[in-house]
Amino acid sequence: MAQDLRILVVETDPARVREIVDALTSAGWRDVKALAQISGLDRTVKEFAPDIVLIDLANPDRDTLEHITMASETTKRAVALFVDHTDDDLTKAALSAGVSAYVVDGLKMNRIKPVLETAIARFKIMRQMQSELDAAKQALEDRKTIDRAKGFLMRQRGLSEDDAYGLMRKTAMDQGRKVIDVANALVTAADLLS
């Protein structure tokens, strides 16, 4: 389960990068990429599409990272996680406040696993809530499109509502498409013809 997560480590110190990557790898996360230069962050976030970004709390590039994750579609995926000296109070406070931010002692790599696992659990809940929300929104949009297409058929062909829907469904099945695709095509055509 953990293995399917992509983790990006933003850190300039090569020794520390190795340490963090080793800790992640031995904890079972293999899809790990390290980035030393902030100048490539924008592109890397887009291309690598990390689920989690690890960055030092003291790294001044955090504002840039935050802006990139906010501005791009990766908002749903990227979680910033900050590696710094151990401070349990801060970790707890961050957790209870619902931040996707953590504090991990950079030198005690054995702590990275439990902390990351909690982060991932939280992140999965957030992602699920987001995808449920997206699905609900999409269903609503589809509903509207299908209603418009039905209305068009009812007017143009003098069909009842049930027959209009039946015709779209039959067309969809005959052509191996989804009802929403047929409805979309109809709505587009209706807009062109009006």
Next chain:
Amino acid sequence: MTHTVLNCGYVPLVDCAPLVIARELGFAAEEGLELNLISQPSWSALRDMLALGHLDAAQMLSPMPIAMSIGLGGLPARIDTLMVLSVNGTVFGVSEALAGDLGAVQFGDAQTLLQRLAGLGRPMRIGVPFHYSMHRLLLSYWTSAMPGVDIEEVTVPPPRMADAVAAGQVDAFWVGEPWGSVAVQRAVGQIMMTGGDVWKFAPEKVLAARADWVSENPDTVRRLMRAVYGAAKWLDAKKNKPLAIEILGRSEHLNLSADLIDPALTGHITPGADLGPLKVTRFVQFHKHAANFPWRSHAAWIAAQLGADAGMIAQAKDCFRTDLFRRNLASLGADMPGASEKVEGSLKFETAVASSHGHMILAPDAFFDGRTFDFGPHT
């Protein structure tokens, strides 16, 4: 006497001066406070540390407490603005290459500059320090006034702005001092105007604290506000500028040399490497013209720029604690404006308004395009 220790976060820029002076010149000690100034590596880090209770108070970009209070970006937390620390103090500059393409534009002519940028007809990358900053809001406000200006906002930590310009990562920048002057000194960019050329009286940095902490510690809040108010007043006196520059230049809290601090504090901005300095009126204002007063209409303007609805604008107004300002600072003899809100953008000239001492002079607050913003009812 044992002093109350107060952890106060800041980002080392010239306009953190009121906090440094409050500590170094004993304004805090006079109020029985030990102001523990804790430098923060980024605005996001400062924001999280304040929200999580690791900082009692902090210097913030004026939009930050509002963004946090209405739940935008990062940790949602009710954050109050106790007072404004500084007004204005930012510059807009372009790379040498872009300056060449723009041709000669008079320094500070926001309107012509915008027309020239639109005339180039190409997208531009513009560096700002943080998304929830006055820099970014002024940039958005200014450029959205002209169709055809295509900009991409890039967040760059201020100390690295000159590098980003030199490396071609950004075509232009909106940054606080000294980092605009640094780009000029390194001959990688030119300063075209100051933030005041877009909005003449923009609240830049504020003193902020968590709303629950503020209500639980009324006496500490009062003493903190008095200390910082005293420091801001001292800083804005012309005769104190040389000493202020020296103190700030030596301060471990700022870690900038005196010659980098000088342009901002004296308002002598050098637009280009081969040009002489220009005197900019009210380049940064720490105290005069009610600069410290947390106008509720400023909060409303910021919230509106952030896309807030009427309910959120009302919430934003309540973050700017004019009530505490009046209650805690009146005994220092601070002159208070009669109203807590005004029609933003309506003052074209210095104007006398009713105040607790009779009348006070407010500085111009006009926008470059002459628009005005009324967020009444004025309470």
